[in-house]
Amino acid sequence: MNSKPEQPESQSGEIEFSSFDELSAYLDGELDEKQTQEVENRLGSDSKYLAELQSLQKTWDLLDTLPVQEPGGSFTKTTMELIVGDAVNTAKNRRKRTLFLGRVAIMILLPVVFFATAYGVVRRLKSDPDRRLIENLSVIENFSKYEVVDCDLEFLERIRNIDFFQKPTVIVVNGSEMEVAYEDDIADSIPIDSVQRAEYVKALDVEKKISLKGKFEDFEVKSESDRKRYIDFDLELQARGNRQQLRSTLNGFYDWLTELELSERSGLQDLPQNERLAEIRAIRVRQAQNELGKKSLVNLPSKEDVPFLMGWCESIFQLKERQLRDRFPLVLEQAMRQKKIGSVPPTSVLLEKSRVENLNSIIGFLLREDRQFVEDLIFEGDALFGLYDILSLNARKQLDSRSEAEQRSRILDWVDAVNQSQQGTSLEDLKKFEMELSSKVRDRLQKMSSEKYRETLEWMYEESRKSQISSQSWWEQQIEKTLDPN
Template identity: 25%
Template structure:
């Protein structure tokens, strides 16, 4: 099939040759011939130049930048379709089995009334089974991720009663706290709070049947879909989940375990596809460690956000606290000061010494051997004067060491903000208007956050060296402002 439509204009061999030359698809000998002709023939050369120019113009076409959601939805969509495909495969196997059974039932029906009765009895059995297994079917996805009662018990510390308060979005918790502070309402404590899910094991079969009948068509559809998925599981898997549900129901801590199960499932759903698959792929005995690792990453991210958005009240509170902390540990600060500076510092009056140590704390941050460890009371005193938003982040730490580490991040941010105060969006816009075209061009493809950070850096770099300077960061520092 290599013939050509006679109505089409023939391809000019010269043009084809030049295109292949530009695409570097010519054999060396042929290439040399073209180059020779190019050197000698201005018309030929001109043709090549035009062709190259139009080719270069394609560089003006924009490169597509996928947004963050695209990856997530693509991976989620593929995971879903892959699961559906597996389910359909299983379902078709089952459907074959079902057809076979129906065939048997039909022939049996032909035999008379007795067979009909058997058929009716079978149907009521399946109905009764749905009623009995309703809690399991309703929470199928949750149960699928629970390995065993022992596994759930080991998750209690991470996803127990305090989970919601600790891991919920800092903004909304802060909002609730501020409402509480204004006396608008009182937050329920863990013990008194109503469980998120109804006590599923206390329903009788009759109550479940009623509930099932009262469901809307959409709810019934969802139950049906889950029932189908449950049926598509292998028999050992079905049995494992039934046994697990019974074991949880029978456990004296059953309700708490169900809460853990729900919280763990919600947390898994909130993860990106990569973290989720990493957690679920970890062997059971290592999964707790993996969960802690992911939670730590989430906490660090929350801390960074809170640190970058500290209010001026929080900044003053941290600065005031630093004074108290340094005065409380003044002798230790002196002892941990390198000997070449110690003598000079010791000669200063106490107030000035405190001030010097407070201002010079930056180089000690993150270095245990140079920084006295504050007491728990001192840390509590700081937490008590911070805004609810900052409190939430510090309260989710697991130890005094970690809390101190977080506080150091906040101190670092306070000091950075003093040197390089965050500019408002309006100020950044005004500053952007003063940039040179090439500087603006370099910012064109950045996301909003990246652009703000880059503008910020540029602003301080120009402030320190109005000519633009050689170094892109302010004079007198050893690098760009850390973030």
């Protein structure tokens, strides 16, 4: 046995040290093309060199026989506890340091001011009849949501990670920097300082004061343990660095839960958190798939991919909104000229329409009339890469097996499906639309069954939007024909 294994030439008698390095690097795939060629040439002609390579490879493979043990079952739990403990200690130490420095400063510089201010604060709070309301203002504003959502913060974090419910409202482009603004939450406007909070409550208008009073009364009738639970949840939420995203998730999750059937919602709440998360995911995926499925489009991605695809599309639509709106009047004008649909309105009207029109409607129109523009817009930059990043392996494989043009076309179909699914008609829009109809058509509609009435109204609404013109007489004729084919 050789006692100097770092010099393999003495072992084999023929393989020099530098070649040994090369062989090792060759096995690791770390040689460049030329070096690889040199090694392979020698392997073809030097049987000892080849034997050495095989021996090294076998040794390396032997290491695979070692089993890899799982860490103890509680490893993750204890690690997380360790981290939470550490975070608490760090926060305490910070607080201690801050308190110490603050005390020194106050003791040295401002003792009189301190006592006067403290006295004032205590006196004002004590004299305020709604002291408990003021103290718990944030939780009183929100506990009804906490009650429905009924989860701890860790669960909320996990929901946030699924990214189903967090909805950024605006994307602000500031130079090359991008920022996402989240929906303002009432909790963000509540001052932390108790004196300022009292002022805040006093400044509320009558309607808000009444609403707050009602919430306060609801809160007061809760059991003490429930109140404590909501207060702790609220405090912990406020202390999180990402509280804004969490609140956005909480609001989205709350809205979603309240739209569920009561039985479905209570069924969810009865599940343990892990199973609840899986069930939420399953329901959300089913809903998203149904939304797309309604449009009867072919070639939809798999169920698992749908919510992520929808999220990606929403981001892309928001990112590209300006270009889409800029393009819309040009294509609309061109389409009207080519198809000779009514008289082309003046530029100012077209521009105004592009400003106020629903974005999904604009995208739908451009997808029909100027698909190439939408395609170029969507695939510019890293957008496609971003899409690949969120799709499942199966979906990526499906795309990879196609030519680039086919891939683009498929993705554009998906975008179209998502866009159409988002063009759902609200009742408010329908009512407004109905009011614009002639009395003759309205009468016809009123005589239908409620189901048929809604279905027909939605169809008329969609048709009118697709035409992108406001020529009442034209589509009234169409509707008349549809309602009375004979």
